[in-house]
Amino acid sequence: MPYIQEIKYALIILAAILAYKTLLQPSLRAKKAQLLDRYKRMQSFSLNMQDRIINHVLKNDSMNEAFLNGQTYKIYIRDLQRRHALNLSDKQYKKFKKQNVVFFYFKVNRILDRQSIRLQKVAQDITHLDGFTSRQSC
Numbered sequence: 001m002p003y004i005q006e007i008k009y010a011l012i013i014l015a016a017i018l019a020y021k022t023l024l025q026p027s028l029r030a031k032k033a034q035l036l037d038r039y040k041r042m043q044s045f046s047l048n049m050q051d052r053i054i055n056h057v058l059k060n061d062s063m064n065e066a067f068l069n070g071q072t073y074k075i076y077i078r079d080l081q082r083r084h085a086l087n088l089s090d091k092q093y094k095k096f097k098k099q100n101v102v103f104f105y106f107k108v109n110r111i112l113d114r115q116s117i118r119l120q121k122v123a124q125d126i127t128h129l130d131g132f133t134s135r136q137s138c
Contacts, residue, residue, distance in 0.1 A: 035108055036097060042115055043088040049122045050080050056129045068125055080122065087115050 057063050057073045067073045096108050 042112055046084045046088050
């Protein structure tokens with residue numbers, strides 16, 4: 001029996017792969033699905049904030065009026081759109097969806113935490129606009 005040692009190693013590797021596939025992989029997939037769902041909710045909230053500001057601007061013709069800390073509505077909206085494109089775009093979503101669960105989870109979680117804080121601040125900034133009510137949260 002010259003190959004006993006190799007057979008033992010092969011069985012150990014096979015058992016590890018089987019354990020991963022049956023025990024660990026389903027829970028990792030569930031975590032990834034939850035995180036992707038959170039990403040979509042955050043993306044929707046970001047677009048909602050942008051729409052509310054744009055609607056206010058169009059309704060009141062106030063694109064070049066001062067809004068916050070000397071910023072005009074135009075600059076504020078462009079900043080929101082730029083940050084949305086960098087962090088919450090559909091392209092990013094597709095990229096994250098393809099990534100490995102373990103590496104993906106921590107990176108996306110950090111991004112979503114930062115965006116959640118930023119969007120909560122935006123929601124506070126626009127509470128004084130006409131008809132704004134915070135119906136949706138991050």
